[in-house]
Amino acid sequence: MNKQPLPKSLRTIDLNKVRIQDSYWSPYVTLVKDTVIPYQWDALNDRVADAEPSHAIKNFRISAGLQDGEFHGFVFQDTDLYKWLEAVGYSLASYPDPDLEAIADEAIELIAAAQQEDGYINTYYTVKEPGNRLTNLTECHEMYTIGHMIEAAVAYASSTGKTALLEVARKAADFIDRHFGPGGDQIQGYDGHQEIEMALIKLYEYTGEERYLNLSYYLINERGQKPSFFLEEWNRRGGISHWSPGNPQKTAPDFSYFQAHKPVREQEVAVGHAVRAVYMYTAMAELAIYKDDAELLAACKRLWNNIVRKQLYINGSIGSTHQGEAFTFDYDLPNETNYSETCASIGLIFFARRMLQAEPNSEYADIMERALYNTVTAGIASDGKHYFYVNPMEVWPAASEGNPDRRHVKSVRQKWYGCACCPPNVARLLSSLGQYIYTTRQNTIYTHLYIGNEAQLELEDTKALITMDSRLPWHGQVSLNISQLEGSGHFTLALRIPSWTDSSTITVNGSPVQPEIHDGYAHIKHDWSVGDVLSVDFSLSARRVYANPLVRANAGKVALQRGPLLYCLEEADNGAVLSSLSLPHDSEIREVQGQWHPELIVLEADGYRTGNGEAQEAPLYSTSASERIPQKITAVPYTLWGNRKPGEMQIWVRE
Known part of the structure; x- marks a missing residue:
C-alpha cells in the first residue's frame, strides 16, 4: 500500500510518528485507552447497567446468521461499532495492546461475516428490509454507514498492518463504485448524510486507487444538481418517510437540510444539519487539494467564513436548534436552547484541519483549538463513562425537565444513548490527536496546536526528531527541542500565534529572535543543530x-x-x-x-x-x-x- 502525498499542500504526520507527552492531554489519551474504549465495548455489547441498549453487536450477529432475533436501533446503528474500531486503531498505533487487538479482530470477523457477497453491508437492510437496499438514500444513511466502516478499516490497517477489515471496506467501496456514477445503469445520486466522501479519500490515500478519489469527487459534484435526486426518490416512495411510514408526507423534504439545495460550488451559507454540513465541507476541502480545484476551495472559504463569523458559538460549537440538529440563520445563537452537538464540533475540527492543509492560516487552527479544548472535551465526563450529546451555553435543570423545548439540554452526562454517535466520535478524535499538531510543507514545519509530544518529522531535505514541551493551557511557555537530525538542518519552524494572546517572546537557545509573521504564524528560519531549543512565551491572562x-x-x-x-x-x-x-x-x-x-x-x-x-x-x-x-x-x-x-x-x- 502506497500512501498518497497531498499535492501542493501541507502534509499531515502519520500517527505512529507522534507520541503525546503532555501534562494536560496525556490524561485524556490515557482515559480513552484505559477506560473509554473498554467501557464503550461493554456498551456495544449491552453490558452497561441502566444505560440505553446499543444492540450493535447483536445486530451484526443476527445479520451474520450467528443468532436469531430482530434488528433493533437506528438504521445507522452499525456506525457505533465502526467508530469504536477506528478509535481502537488509532490507540493501537501509539499503545500496542495484544488483548485489545484480539477483541477488535473478533469484531472484524463478525463484520466480515455480515457482509453480503456483492460487497453490500448494513445490518438493518440485511435483517429487516432486504429488498429495499438503496431505495431511500435521503433518510437511511447506507453510504454514511459504509463510510464509517471504511475509515475504521484504514485506521486499523495503518496501525496493525492487518487487512481483513480493509478487504471488507474495499469490497463495500467497490459496490458503491459500481452502483453510483454517470453511467446509464448507475444511480446518479448521493447519500442524505455525507460521510463516505471523506472515507473514500482516506481509502485512496492508503491504497493509491484513484477511482476511490474520483468516486468521492463525483458524489460531491453531483450533490444539488437539478433535477433534485432526493425529489425524484421522494416521488418514487410516494412521500413515505422511513421515520413515519404510516403517514405520507404532503410536501417534499427541505433539500437545504441535506446541503442539496444547490450545487456545492454555489453554496455560500452554512445551512441544514450541522454534522452533515461540516463533513461535506471537509471532503470538499480535501478534494480541492487533490484535484487542484480553485472553485471548490473558494466555496470552502465562503462557507468557513459564514460559520466562523456569523454562526459559531464561543465554545467552538455549531448548530443553533434541536429541530434537525441544524444551523438556523446568521447571528441566531440562543444560549438556553442551542444544540451544539459534540459530533458537529468534531466535524468542524476535521474541516479546519483540511483547510490548514490547503493553506496555513492561523484562524483555522484557532477554531480547531477552541472546539477541542472546550466542546469536545466537555462532551465526556472525567470518569470516561458519561457523555453529553448536546453542549449548552446555559442550563437550568428545572427547564430541562419541564419545558419540551429544552428537554434536549441535559444537566448531567448520560451513560449511553440510543443514538450514540457522539461517544465513539470523541474516542476516535482523542485517540488520533497526534495528527492535528503539525503539518509540513517543503522545508517548513507548521505547529498548529501546542500539545507536548515527540514527533518524527520529514521535510524535503531533513528528517528531524522534535520534542515539544508545553505548559498550556494553564501557562504560556512552550519549547521545541531538536533531538535528532538527518540531512540538512536548514529549515523553518512556523509557530501559530494564538488569537488569545496579546504578546509573545521567542528565543533560540536563549537569544531573542524577531520572526517574520505570515498568516498568523511566526516563521523562524535557522540552521538547526541537535540540542537547539526554540522557546516561546505567550502572554496568558x-x-x-x-x-x-x-x-x-x-x-x-x-x-x-x-x-x-x-x-x-x-x-x-x-x-x-x-x-x-x-x-x-x-x-x-x-x-x-x-x-x-x-x-x-x-x-x-x-x-x-x-x-x-x-x-x-x-x-x-x-x-x-x-x-x-x-x-x-x-x-x-x-x-x-x-x-x-x-x-x-x-x-x-x-x-
Missing part, C-alpha cells in the same frame, strides 16, 4: 469576551476566557439562579490556582446578585427595583462543568 451586537442573546453580557479555555459559572460555586448575577465592567478578574487540582486555575471576581434570596415570596411583577447584593463570582473551565453536583450552568453573564 483572563480576558472578557463580548459578542457582536447582532447576537441578541448576548446583548449586555460578557464571557470569560483564559488562554484557549472558556469559563462558565456553576451553581455549585455561586448558588442557584445564576441569571440574577452580574459582573461589573470594572471588576478585577482574579486567577486562583490549585482549588481542584495543582495546575487548574479558577477565576474569581466581585459581582452582584439581584434579589435577597426570597424571590419566591415576592410578587411576579413589581414597580420597585430589586436589591443588588454584593457577591463573589467564581468561574471554572467550561470543559469541566457538570463533574460535580448537578445544577445550573451559564457562560454569558450580565455585565
